[in-house]
Each structure stands twice: as C-alpha cells, then as structure tokens.
Amino acid sequence: MDFDVVIVGAGPSGLAAACRLMQQAQAAERELSVCVVEKGSEVGAHILSGAVLEPRALAELFPDWAERGAPLKTAVTRDDLYLLKDAEKAQKLPGALVPKSLHNVGHDTQNYIISAGNLCRWLGEQAEALGVEIFPGFAAQEALVDDDGIVRGIITGDMGVAADGSETANYMPGMELRAKYTLFCEGARGHIGKRLIERFDLAAGRDPQHYAIGFKELWDVPAEQHEPGLVVHGSGWPLTDKAAGGDGHGGWFLYHGDDNQVMVGLIVDLSYRNPYLSPFDEFQRLKHHPQLKRYLEGGKRVAYGARAIAKGGANCLPKMTMPGALLLGCDAGTLNFAKIKGIHTAMKSGLVAAESVFEALAEDDAGGRELTAFTQAxxxxxxxxxxxxxxxxxxxxxxxxxxxxxxxxFVDQLLGGGKLPTLHDTTPDYRLTPATEATRIDYPKPDGKLSFDKPSSVFLSNTNHDEDQPCHLRLTDPSIPIDKNLPEYAEPAQRYCPVGVYEVVEESDGPRFQINFQNCIHCKTCDIKDPAQNITWVAPEGGGGPNYPNM
Incomplete structure (x- = not known):
C-alpha cells in the first residue's frame, strides 16, 4: 500500500503530526494520504504516563481544544515537593528553592492532570475526522530501506505464526506500507528507531541515551482523602537508602485527578549499579511511607503499568533526520526530565515534522529527501x-x-537556564556492580493493601499475548543468562523486569533461564538494562501487550 506519509505509533508525537499534516492539506486544498500504524489493540492501549500536561503544543494544534472536548478536566491547583529522609520522615521544600521547571502553578499556561492514554484516544478521533487512516493492531517490524539508503516505509509483522515458526490457520503475511516520508514515533527505546540510530549513525557525537523505568498505579480513594488538582512530587528514600542496598536516583509522583482517583508512581533511573535492586519492589515499599500512605490508605488499586523513559535530554538527543524519514518524540528522546514532562515536547516535534514534510512534498512530490529544514525548524x-x-x-x-x-x-536555572558549564554522563545505564561486591536487598512481603506482588500487578495491566507465537524477547546468546549473568550479577533480569517475565528455574540438572513473554508489558527495560546487552526486544504480533484503561 502506498501513502504520502506513514507514521509508526499512535502516541502524542505521531498523532500530532498526522493531524497537522491533514490541517495543512485542507488549507491548501490538496489531497494527502496519511497512515498511522499502532501495535496496540486500540489507540491509547499502550500509552502510559504520569501525567501532568503543559498544553502549549496542544493549543498550537487545536486552539479550540476545550470546545472540541479534549480530556483535560482537572487543572493543577497546588503542587508540593518533598524529600523523603527515611521510611518515616519527610521534608517539604519551600517553593522558593524549587526550580521553576518543577512548578505547575503560576505559569502563563495552566497545567492539567490527565490520562495520556485518553488524550491519545481523543487525538486519534481528531485525526480520523481529518481523514487520517489509523490501523490499530498492526505492529511495524522493520523499516524499508532501498539500495540508495533511503527509507521508503515499513513492513508490518506477519500474523498467525506459531511458536515453532510455522503458519497457523490464521496466518496473514505482513504488508509493505510504502511512503514518500516515514515518521517513527514508537516511544522510548523504539525497536525500529534503535536500529535506525545504529544504521544511520544518528547518535554520533552525542552522549549515550539514559533511561529510567516509570511505574504508575491508578487508585480509587475515599473522597475525604482526595484533593482534585493537587500535584505532589518527591525524591530521596527508598532509592537513597544505602544501608538497605539502595544506590539509585529517581523520584515519585502523586497526582489527584478527577472522580476521586489518585495516580501514584515511582521513576527509577536505570543507571543504578546494585544488581539486587528491584525497581518494582522499591515502588511497593515507597507507598508505605506516611507521606503517600495518607492518600492511599482505604483506597483500591484499579490499574498498574510500567514503561521505560528516555531521560537523557539534549545531550543525548540523536540526529532526528535520515533520507526519507524522521525520528520523533520519545523515540528520539525529547522528554524534558527536569520538568517531568514529555507530552508537550513530543507533540511539538510532531508539529514541526508535519510542517517540514508538507513543505518538502509541495516542493518535490517524489519524497525521499533528508529533511534538513526540519533540523533548523x-x-x-x-x-x-x-x-x-x-x-x-x-x-x-x-x-x-x-x-x-x-x-x-537550581543555580543553573537561577542564572538564566544553561549558563553553568554543560555536564555530561557518558557511562551506559547497563553497567552493574558484581554481585559479590553488592549489598543484598531483603524486600518486605506485600500486604495486599498498599503493596502487591507482580502477578496481581500484571493482571491489572490487562496484558495478553497469543501464547503460540515466537518469543519477541530475543537472546543473542542463549547461554549468557546462566553462564555469565547468573554467577556475575545474580541474573538481574529477575528483578529489573516489572512483571516477572524472566525467571531462573532450578532443575535437577541445574538452573534454567525461563522467559514468560506472555507477561510482557512492552516496557523495554530488559533491552536497556541487561548487563551483557544480550536481550533484544522486538514487536510481538500486533494487538498483544497491555490494554491500559485511563492511564
């Protein structure tokens, strides 16, 4: 199938680009074919974010977003920042000592507590009304690159392939979706984007990208504990509890949305070194801190999810152009981690891309150029x-x-933003301390009220994969988990995976590495954190994975 533009991923950047392309086409009274492929079962099914939205880019795309019914219902009314000193104590930081980027009230624009998934569902409706074709349930597997090194579209994955590689009765071959320009908007650590960065050497001269794993739970809480519009951020304990083996950085959030719901989460930088650290269990014990417990106690957890976050910022942002294609949003790493926000910057990258692509098509209808004008814009x-x-x-x-x-x-921002010498971090996130030199961490058992186990958590993510399909978690060398990672690092995949995909099973003839790929929520953490860089995440059959409600 041939299109003017193919967009991979129905997230904020991809849908913003699709809408802007069609807006320009309508204004110019020009025919334009735009296709969005989305591996989730529906638009929004795989979208996970905190999220506080700065609606600057949304207002550029749809100035009348409120009249159109955009799902921005809860304006931020108050925001607090805490440093957790230990398991009981917390210190509230005065507003004057909080960097401006972390303030959510008092700006020229009003920020909102939202469901990023529902925002994308709404953006998908706007895109379809403008004439965009959206194909949910179709996973892009690889980029089409011709002999001249020009990206010409994508190939979707085959459907109905059995675990042994044979074709089932439901077999349907993948399709070539050819385009004059292709926009890759897969989110953090996109599996095609990762290969394109390597193929076109897009990260040359940049710092290595840095990531975190972000957890989120949605809670129904008693009305008397709910304050719509309250935003609470914090850092410190438990990640900084060195006595208990903590050696990480990160922070937590607690947002009071509408309908007596609270969104709570923990962001753990994947630069931690202790192989015994379990980000999932750090999140579970965090919720027992009185500063969070007072909002959650007596409530009910109704949703759970986790996702890798590309947090390296400008120092790590790769070149975003290649012949015939652009790398956008979190696929490139446009999130502003200092703001704990990325939706607005992802959308802006999509808007700039759409304008550059439309201008290029107006000049040369054949497509396939490298859009240097995008970089300038x-x-x-x-x-x-x-x-x-x-x-x-x-x-x-x-x-x-x-x-x-x-x-x-804080001082850097006080001087005007970026005035101090630029700092760099060139150490890859996958580096770990050998297990023999690390502190073992004994996590408390979940109580089933505030803290929970992985099986009950993955159940709340509504994750589903057809079990009779090839495993989408590929090991370059199947011997490494047991022969190398287990003796050197106590096989950390058992702990860094947030849903128990990886297990070391003891059998009579020795330990065996087991991959429960059916549990995978597509967070990509294994692709990032494996110390041997032996795991490659590729897209499973389209429509599989989590189905996040209101996340």
Whole structure:
C-alpha cells in the first residue's frame, strides 16, 4: 500500500503530526494520504504516563481544544515537593528553592492532570475526522530501506505464526506500507528507531541515551482523602537508602485527578549499579511511607503499568533526520526530565515534522529527501530551547546525587537556564556492580493493601499475548543468562523486569533461564538494562501487550 506519509505509533508525537499534516492539506486544498500504524489493540492501549500536561503544543494544534472536548478536566491547583529522609520522615521544600521547571502553578499556561492514554484516544478521533487512516493492531517490524539508503516505509509483522515458526490457520503475511516520508514515533527505546540510530549513525557525537523505568498505579480513594488538582512530587528514600542496598536516583509522583482517583508512581533511573535492586519492589515499599500512605490508605488499586523513559535530554538527543524519514518524540528522546514532562515536547516535534514534510512534498512530490529544514525548524522551536536550558539536569544528579545535582540545576536555572558549564554522563545505564561486591536487598512481603506482588500487578495491566507465537524477547546468546549473568550479577533480569517475565528455574540438572513473554508489558527495560546487552526486544504480533484503561 502506498501513502504520502506513514507514521509508526499512535502516541502524542505521531498523532500530532498526522493531524497537522491533514490541517495543512485542507488549507491548501490538496489531497494527502496519511497512515498511522499502532501495535496496540486500540489507540491509547499502550500509552502510559504520569501525567501532568503543559498544553502549549496542544493549543498550537487545536486552539479550540476545550470546545472540541479534549480530556483535560482537572487543572493543577497546588503542587508540593518533598524529600523523603527515611521510611518515616519527610521534608517539604519551600517553593522558593524549587526550580521553576518543577512548578505547575503560576505559569502563563495552566497545567492539567490527565490520562495520556485518553488524550491519545481523543487525538486519534481528531485525526480520523481529518481523514487520517489509523490501523490499530498492526505492529511495524522493520523499516524499508532501498539500495540508495533511503527509507521508503515499513513492513508490518506477519500474523498467525506459531511458536515453532510455522503458519497457523490464521496466518496473514505482513504488508509493505510504502511512503514518500516515514515518521517513527514508537516511544522510548523504539525497536525500529534503535536500529535506525545504529544504521544511520544518528547518535554520533552525542552522549549515550539514559533511561529510567516509570511505574504508575491508578487508585480509587475515599473522597475525604482526595484533593482534585493537587500535584505532589518527591525524591530521596527508598532509592537513597544505602544501608538497605539502595544506590539509585529517581523520584515519585502523586497526582489527584478527577472522580476521586489518585495516580501514584515511582521513576527509577536505570543507571543504578546494585544488581539486587528491584525497581518494582522499591515502588511497593515507597507507598508505605506516611507521606503517600495518607492518600492511599482505604483506597483500591484499579490499574498498574510500567514503561521505560528516555531521560537523557539534549545531550543525548540523536540526529532526528535520515533520507526519507524522521525520528520523533520519545523515540528520539525529547522528554524534558527536569520538568517531568514529555507530552508537550513530543507533540511539538510532531508539529514541526508535519510542517517540514508538507513543505518538502509541495516542493518535490517524489519524497525521499533528508529533511534538513526540519533540523533548523526544530532547533528554533521553544521545545528545543527548553531542552537546551535543562541539558545538565540528569548528569548533575548522576554526578552529585539528588541534593547536590538539584542544587547545581537550581543555580543553573537561577542564572538564566544553561549558563553553568554543560555536564555530561557518558557511562551506559547497563553497567552493574558484581554481585559479590553488592549489598543484598531483603524486600518486605506485600500486604495486599498498599503493596502487591507482580502477578496481581500484571493482571491489572490487562496484558495478553497469543501464547503460540515466537518469543519477541530475543537472546543473542542463549547461554549468557546462566553462564555469565547468573554467577556475575545474580541474573538481574529477575528483578529489573516489572512483571516477572524472566525467571531462573532450578532443575535437577541445574538452573534454567525461563522467559514468560506472555507477561510482557512492552516496557523495554530488559533491552536497556541487561548487563551483557544480550536481550533484544522486538514487536510481538500486533494487538498483544497491555490494554491500559485511563492511564
């Protein structure tokens, strides 16, 4: 099938690009064919974010978003920031000492507590009304690159392939979706984007990308514990509890949305070194801290999810152009981690891309060019300027710790944003301390009220995969988990995976590495954190994975 533009991923950047392309086509009275392929069973099924939205890009796309019924219902009315000192104590930070980027009230624009999945569902409706074709349940497997090194579209995965590689009665071959321009908007650690970065050497001269794993739970809470519009952020314990084996950085959030619901989560930088650290269990014990417990106690957990976050910022942002294609949003790494926000910058990258693509098609209908004009427009945008101003935040935290790094960033912003020397972090996230040199961590058993186990959590993610299909978690060398990772690092895949995909099973003839791929929620953490870089995540059959409600 041939299109003018194919977009991979129905997230904020992809849908913003699709809508802007059709808006321009209608204004110019020109025919334009735009296709969006989405591996989730529906638009929004795989979308997971906190989320507080800064609606700047949304307002550029649809100035009348409120009249159109955009799902922005709860305006931020108050935001607090806490440092958790230990399992009981917390210190509230004065507003004057909090960097401007972390303030959610008092800006020119009003921020909103939202469901990112529902925002994407709404954007999908707007895109279809404009004439965009959206194909949910179809997973893009690889890019089409011709002999001249020009991206010409994508190939979707075969459907109905059995675990042994044979064709089942439901077999349907993948399709070539050819395009004059292809926009890759797969989210953090996109599996095609990762290969394109390598093929076109897009990360040359950049720092290695850095990631975190973000957890989120949705809770129904008693009305007397609910304050619509309240945003609470924090850092410190338990990740900084060195006595208990903690050696990480990150932070937590607790947002009060509408309908007596609270969104709670923990973001764990994947730069941690202790192979015994379990991000999932750190999140579960965090909720027992009185600062969070007071909002959750007596409530009911109704949804769970986890997702990798590309948090490296401007220092790690790869070149986003290649012949015939663009890399956008979190597929490139446009999130502003200093703001704990990425939807607005992802959408802006989509808007700039759409304008550059439409201009190129107007000049040369054949397509296939490298859109250098996009780079110029992107680096002139407010989104790029925002990323540039906060480029040292992540490296400062990694180098000086939560408090020291925060202080460095505060002074940097006080001087006007990016005035201090730029800091860099060139250590890959997958580095780990040998197990013999690390502190074992004994996590408390979940109580089933505030803390829970992995099986009950994956159940709440509504994850489903056809079990009779090839495993989409590929091991370059199947011997490495047992022969190398187990003796050297106590096989950390058992702990960094948030849903128990990886197990070491003891059998009579020795340990065996087991992959329960049916549990996979597509977080991509294994592709990032495996110390041997032996695991490659590829898209499973379309329609599989989580089905997040209101996340």
């Amino acid at each position: 992107w680096e002139s945008s407010w989104a790029w300027q925002e990323l540039q101003a906060s480029r040292s935040f992540g490296p400062a935290v990694h180098r000086y710790g939560t408090l020291g790094g925060g202080a460095y960033y």
